Amino acid sequence: MDLLQASFSEIASAVKSKKISAVETTRFFTKRIEQFDSKLNSFITLDRTAETQAAAIDARIAKGEDPGPLAGVPWGIKDMFCTKGLRTTAASKILENFVPPYDATVVARLRSSGAVVLGKLNQDEFAMGSSNETSAFGVCRNPWNTKLVPGGSSGGSAAAQAARLCAGSTGTDTGGSIRQPASFCGIVGVKPTYGRISRYGIVAYASSLDQAGPMTNTVADAALALEVMSGRDGRDGTTSTLKVPAFAKDLNSQVKGLRVGVIREYMKTEGLHPDVLKTVQKALETLRTQGAEIVEVSVPLTEYSVPVYYLIAASEASSNLARYDGVKYGYRARFESLAELDLDEFYGRTRGEGFGKEVKRRIMLGTYCLSSGYYDAYYNKAGQVRRMLRDQFREAFAKCDVILSPVTTAPAFAIGDRISDPLAMYLNDIYTVSTNLAGLPGMSVPFGMSSDNGSGSLPIGVQLTAAHFAEQTMLNVGLALELASGLKGKVADVQR
Amino acid sequence: MSSKEILSKEEIAHIAKLARLKISDAEAIEYAGQLSKALGYFEQISKVNAGAIEPLVTPSDIENLWRADEAHKELSAEELVANAPQRTGQLFTVPPVV
Numbered sequence: 225m226d227l228l229q230a231s232f233s234e235i236a237s238a239v240k241s242k243k244i245s246a247v248e249t250t251r252f253f254t255k256r257i258e259q260f261d262s263k264l265n266s267f268i269t270l271d272r273t274a275e276t277q278a279a280a281i282d283a284r285i286a287k288g289e290d291p292g293p294l295a296g297v298p299w300g301i302k303d304m305f306c307t308k309g310l311r312t313t314a315a316s317k318i319l320e321n322f323v324p325p326y327d328a329t330v331v332a333r334l335r336s337s338g339a340v341v342l343g344k345l346n347q348d349e350f351a352m353g354s355s356n357e358t359s360a361f362g363v364c365r366n367p368w369n370t371k372l373v374p375g376g377s378s379g380g381s382a383a384a385q386a387a388r389l390c391a392g393s394t395g396t397d398t399g400g401s402i403r404q405p406a407s408f409c410g411i412v413g414v415k416p417t418y419g420r421i422s423r424y425g426i427v428a429y430a431s432s433l434d435q436a437g438p439m440t441n442t443v444a445d446a447a448l449a450l451e452v453m454s455g456r457d458g459r460d461g462t463t464s465t466l467k468v469p470a471f472a473k474d475l476n477s478q479v480k481g482l483r484v485g486v487i488r489e490y491m492k493t494e495g496l497h498p499d500v501l502k503t504v505q506k507a508l509e510t511l512r513t514q515g516a517e518i519v520e521v522s523v524p525l526t527e528y529s530v531p532v533y534y535l536i537a538a539s540e541a542s543s544n545l546a547r548y549d550g551v552k553y554g555y556r557a558r559f560e561s562l563a564e565l566d567l568d569e570f571y572g573r574t575r576g577e578g579f580g581k582e583v584k585r586r587i588m589l590g591t592y593c594l595s596s597g598y599y600d601a602y603y604n605k606a607g608q609v610r611r612m613l614r615d616q617f618r619e620a621f622a623k624c625d626v627i628l629s630p631v632t633t634a635p636a637f638a639i640g641d642r643i644s645d646p647l648a649m650y651l652n653d654i655y656t657v658s659t660n661l662a663g664l665p666g667m668s669v670p671f672g673m674s675s676d677n678g679s680g681s682l683p684i685g686v687q688l689t690a691a692h693f694a695e696q697t698m699l700n701v702g703l704a705l706e707l708a709s710g711l712k713g714k715v716a717d718v719q720r
Numbered sequence: 721m722s723s724k725e726i727l728s729k730e731e732i733a734h735i736a737k738l739a740r741l742k743i744s745d746a747e748a749i750e751y752a753g754q755l756s757k758a759l760g761y762f763e764q765i766s767k768v769n770a771g772a773i774e775p776l777v778t779p780s781d782i783e784n785l786w787r788a789d790e791a792h793k794e795l796s797a798e799e800l801v802a803n804a805p806q807r808t809g810q811l812f813t814v815p816p817v818v
Contacts, residue, residue, distance in 0.1 A: 321803075322803055323802070323803060325795050325799040325800065325802065326795065418778075418779040418780060419779070419780050419782070431778075432777060432778045432779065432780075458787065461782065461785045462778065462780040462782060464780075464782070525768070528764065528765050528768060531761055531762045531764055531765055532765060534758065534762070535762050535765070542739060546740075549740070550805060551805075551812055551814055552800075552801075552803070552804060552812055553803035553804065553805070554803070554805070555805070556805035556806065559815075562806075562813065562814065562815045562816075563815070563816070565815035565816070566815075567815055567816070567817060568737070568740060569742070570814075570815045571740035572736075572740055572741060572742030573742050575739075575740055575741050575742070576741050576742035576743055579741070581747075584741055584743065584747075584751070585751060585754060585755065585758075587739050587741065588732075588735045588736065588739055588741065588751060588755060589755055589758055589759070591735050591738050591739040592735050592755070592759065593762070595735070595738060601766065602762060603775075604775050605765055605766065605768075605770065605775075606762075606765060606775075607775025607776050607777060608768075608770035608773045608774070608775050608776075609765055609768050609770060610775070610776040611773055611774065611775065611776035612768070612770060612773060614776060614779065646754055646757075646758065647754075647757055647758060647761060650758075661779075662779065663779025663780070
């Protein structure tokens with residue numbers, strides 16, 4: 225069994241039948257991290273107990289127990305997820321020494337399925353970014369070309385997964401932060417329907433938009449991970465009581481008779497890189513050849529998705545990040561004495577010093593949009609447009625079963641290219657944010673490679689969006705595309 | 721406010737105070753430009769005719785969730801103060817609040 229290519233089921237099966245030990249499996253990946261991560265900077269913190277966790281899995285198997293469907297599978301966890309006893313920073317100085325006393329529900333579910341945690345993955349600070357350049361722990365590099373960004377905010381997850389430094393990884397997606405880096409790094413990334421996966425123990429950025437999801441090398445692995453991670457959680461009141469479908473068992477590539485929607489407003493070709501356009505057209509043709517019907521749908525309000533998203537996300541973030549005040553945990557600024565200290569000075573310096581620039585920008589934007597005199601025109605109005613947008617998507621899904629679109633306008637860009645113009649950076653998310661606004665599930669599947677004009681050939685993913693709670697349809701179409709792509713499970717060569 | 725108008729020093733100071741962020745003069749100037757550009761960009765949503773539609777605050781359809789009022793043992797006080805920047809026993813040491 226080649227651990228560079230093995231699926232979750234293959235690993236779990238081999239570990240359970242003692243063909244390979246969980247310890248050996250973990251060592252394979254920790255060695256790869258040692259070998260390659262200095263080039264990528266995809267990990268912020270390594271879990272020194274990884275082999276101990278693996279040994280415990282082997283011990284349970286020796287006793288005749290079944291550790292679960294992910295027995296011995298080593299995972300990287302994005303640093304937005306609380307991991308008990310293991311530093312969790314959200315890539316921010318304000319949490320640089322924070323050690324959670326509990327696991328996020330997602331992490332607990334992975335562990336109780338037999339997964340081993342290798343460490344915490346790099347990201348944009350507080351998940352605010354599309355390039356991993358706002359991390360307080362350094363940029364993360366794209367393994368396909370280390371001068372380029374891996375995408376963001378789940379940049380570390382995408383880079384580590386693409387370089388196969390872990391067998392599976394978790395990401396979070398608030399405006400595209402799983403799908404965009406997955407596309408830039410040539411891996412599968414799934415953002416489920418809002419409410420499918422618990423947000424308990426995940427550092428909150430924008431609570432009505434945030435969702436966790438798997439980032440994997442194949443669609444089959446994503447389907448199994450989704451099943452393990454999903455389900456009602458009493459600790460997150462927004463989770464759905466709907467029974468979790470058997471995503472893995474019911475995964476198939478039958479697309480005959482499916483209606484694949486193309487959003488008319490997304491197919492404007494100016495601004496779209498020719499290789500991205502070609503990749504999307506090839507994907508449509510592939511599905512058409514396999515018996516799917518291509519239909520055009522219209523979602524006119526997508527024209528306003530980016531401003532509506534950033535307005536709402538910044539507003540919610542300004543509220544969520546108010547808790548970082550230096551009182552109970554996290555960074556506290558140095559003061560000579562607390563006794564005479566003005567409280568606002570205490571908060572102001574702690575937060576001013578602890579947060580990075582992009583985070584401060586978004587907090588201020590959100591504060592403005594929620595403030596007296598502006599709340600109606602900004603935050604309320606954005607909420608109204610959001611409801612109308614969701615309704616337009618529901619109408620579109622009456623006409624099609626899944627929507628296919630680009631993930632981004634172009635492949636991965638160079639580190640440093642866009643960071644000085646925040647607005648230009650925001651426009652990266654043009655095809656992904658509407659999914660979060662409407663609460664729909666979306667995924668990115670590797671389908672093409674760009675032509676090599678000096679920077680090497682780069683991955684291009686295509687995006688699938690489904691109706692609420694219809695992840696199975698989306699996964700199945702994803703599998704059909706993966707099988708036709710010739711790229712299934714392709715691992716980036718980090719030697720270059 | 722159009723994108724041509726830059727947020728004033730007073731407006732930036734007001735927002736920073738509301739957000740409890742102490743920023744330098746140089747930061748204030750930098751953010752004023754960037755924030756003004758972003759706010760100008762947001763203004764296009766005023767073109768949408770939304771009438772009296774109720775804003776969507778969450779995509780979740782769930783309303784009230786009930787559970788029995790039972791106490792459960794969760795985390796200990798010691799675990800919860802373990803990350804305190806400054807502590808006095810199991811109390812968080814803070815500046816005067818009142």
